[in-house]
Amino acid sequence: MEYKHFSHEHNLRLHQVQPGQQLRCSGCESYCYESVYACWQCNFFLHEHCGNANRYVKHPCHALHPLILIPRPTYTGGSFFCDACGAPGTSFSYCCALCEVDLHVPCAFLPPTATHASHPHELSLSHNLPTQKISPDACKLCNQLLDPKHWTYDCLICDFRVHTFCATREVKPGLYQDDDEPTTTQLPQSGPKENDFEVSGERPEGEATEDPIVQLYKLQVEMEMANQLAQMMASFNLSSLV
Numbered sequence: 425m426e427y428k429h430f431s432h433e434h435n436l437r438l439h440q441v442q443p444g445q446q447l448r449c450s451g452c453e454s455y456c457y458e459s460v461y462a463c464w465q466c467n468f469f470l471h472e473h474c475g476n477a478n479r480y481v482k483h484p485c486h487a488l489h490p491l492i493l494i495p496r497p498t499y500t501g502g503s504f505f506c507d508a509c510g511a512p513g514t515s516f517s518y519c520c521a522l523c524e525v526d527l528h529v530p531c532a533f534l535p536p537t538a539t540h541a542s543h544p545h546e547l548s549l550s551h552n553l554p555t556q557k558i559s560p561d562a563c564k565l566c567n568q569l570l571d572p573k574h575w576t577y578d579c580l581i582c583d584f585r586v587h588t589f590c591a592t593r594e595v596k597p598g599l600y601q602d603d604d605e606p607t608t609t610q611l612p613q614s615g616p617k618e619n620d621f622e623v624s625g626e627r628p629e630g631e632a633t634e635d636p637i638v639q640l641y642k643l644q645v646e647m648e649m650a651n652q653l654a655q656m657m658a659s660f661n662l663s664s665l666v
């Protein structure tokens with residue numbers, strides 16, 4: 425069975441990762457386990473959860489705007505810094521281009537609560553919104569300083585705060601459930617879709633009228649480009665003066 429993903433020009437096939445086989449996910453840049461969507465001619469692989477990730481999410485960390493899944497960062501330099509874990513990324517991100525909010529796909533799907541073998545209580549994901557005043561503190565698992573800008577897992581009972589990546593090292597991300605809006609079907613099967621197209625005369629899903637969210641994203645990108653152009657013009661004007 426073949427699948428089409430918006431980020432890749434070729435059809436993908438589901439593949440069971442063999443023991444010892446090292447395939448890196450093009451969505452989140454980490455190694456793949458169990459089954460992956462694969463394009464062998466390009467060595468392009470996606471974790472199932474990365475391939476099935478929604479095109480946009482309404483995320484509690486950024487209630488203002490939906491976060492749009494983009495295959496490549498739009499920033500000059502081609503990388504982003506994840507607001508959840510602070511690490512850079514160069515492939516998929518959930519982003520709000522207007523507010524420069526960027527999340528790795530696995531970070532966007534961190535579970536709201538987690539347990540860790542070293543602590544008896546349940547830990548809650550904290551998005552450390554700018555309104556929350558938190559004093560600098562060290563992660564109770566790795567003893568490195570916690571950056572107040574980034575997310576943490578906190579114990580609400582005692583003084584125990586840890587990095588998200590320290591708390592969830594062994595946790596596989598689940599899919600973020602968007603509870604009050606119907607989600608669009610991901611990875612339509614290209615074979616049957618083409619048949620449907622011929623038989624019913626309906627337009628294939630990819631050609632359908634654009635989702636308002638995609639239009640919003642395009643608007644965001646256009647604004648971003650206009651911004652960059654303005655900056656380029658400004659620097660050009662400055663250098664032409666000297």
Ligand SMILES: [Zn+2]
Pocket residue numbers: 449450451452453454470471474
């Ligand atoms: Zn992945």
Ligand SMILES: [Zn+2]
Pocket residue numbers: 432433434463464465466467468
């Ligand atoms: Zn390919």
Ligand SMILES: [Zn+2]
Pocket residue numbers: 506507508509510511527528531
């Ligand atoms: Zn991250």
Ligand SMILES: [Zn+2]
Pocket residue numbers: 486488489520521522523524525
């Ligand atoms: Zn925003």
Ligand SMILES: [Zn+2]
Pocket residue numbers: 563564565566567568586587590
């Ligand atoms: Zn840590």
Ligand SMILES: [Zn+2]
Pocket residue numbers: 543544545579580581582583584
């Ligand atoms: Zn506790």
